[in-house]
Amino acid sequence: MLPGIVRSSSRHLPCRRSLTKWMSVRNLAAASGDQMTVRDALNSAIDEEMAADPKVFVMGEEVGEYQGAYKVTKGLLQKYGPDRVLDTPITEAGFTGIGVGAAFQGLKPIVEFMTFNFAMQAIDHIINSAAKTYYMSGGQISVPIVFRGPNGAAAGVGAQHSQCFAAWYGSCPGLKVVTPYSAEDARGLLKAAIRDPDPVVFLENELLYGENFPVSSQVRDPNFTLPIGKAKVEREGTDVTITAFSKMVGFALKAADELAKDGIKAEVINLRSIRPLDRETINASVRKTYRLVAVEEGWPQHGVCAEVCASVQEESFDYLDAPIERISGADIPMPYAANLERLALPQIEDIVRAAKRACYRSK
DSSP states (O other), X not given: OOTTOOBOOOOOOOOTTTHHHHHHTSOOOOOBTTEEEHHHHHHHHHHHHHHHOTTEEEEETTSSTTOOTTSTTTTHHHHHOTTTEEEOOSOHHHHHHHHHHHHHTTOEEEEEOSSGGGGGGGHHIIIIIIITHHHHTTTSOOOOOEEEEEOSOOSSOXXXXXXXXXXXXXXXXXXXXXOOOSHHHHHHHHHHHHHOSSOEEEEEOGGGTTOEEEOOHHHHSTTOOOOTTOOEEEEOOSSEEEEEOTHHHHHHXXXXXXXXXXXXXXXXXXXXXXXXXXXXXXHHHXXXXXXXXXXXXXXXXXXXXXXXXXXXXXXXXXXXXXXOEEEBOOSSOOOSSHHHHHHHSOOHHHHHHHHHHHTTOOO
């Protein structure tokens, strides 16, 4: 076990130019029947919002002619033209500043980062301009902009391309931060983000793009949205609460399946929104199960799990029957080697062990 790891996690994310070859050989599954990929959910959400509102436009590297590095913007250039689907130079600081300025003027930009690691180049525009202007203008200037793209660890891309920014942006007043897991999440939350008058940081996961999820006719409705700031109870249980977001929700659900074999009924909460955080749902669950396992793939110090744990400690301490368990990535830069990368990220077995500890079950 690597030093500093806080009991375990998941992974993934190819770099800017190496992505071209990687994507060309992937099977881009189309949405069909009652199933939809996360990629198609995002694409349809953008398409419908662009059709409904001429103020909505997309900009970023390779979003047009190349159809998007992850094919999320596939078909949009042909449908809406180069005035609304803008291919930009490789200069995040430049095109993000243009997007924020356009939002000041009442347009609704969707700014795509090929990965959120590259958003570091544009952090001043995101934090000091987009997040703070509504407050600093006394409510006179709204900033209806969405910053979206893949976030967190990918497979074998090293430390500079494997950071989770959920806690970073989640700590900043003025931003809303959402982290979809399923196709339903992706579609409903992105449509809500585009319609929101405030800046929204929309953190996707590269490894979820091609995954299929069941969707209802309600989810496919053009008017479907999900409220930002509301978590979803993905699985009900009575013995232990497991909170997670993005790819870790799938890990938590699989851990719950394993725990069920030993008679432990885990309640799994998909946070969906990091800021605002749905403290009410989290604490209501803990007051029912009396135990908490908080999971994320980001670093432990000052992380999302730390905020979840603090909320439960402050609001539901008297209900706890066991110490809170926290599962996160190792407190180190991400290794490149696949075996070390796995050790540096939470895994399903780590969640299972933590839940059993919380339930005082050694086996």
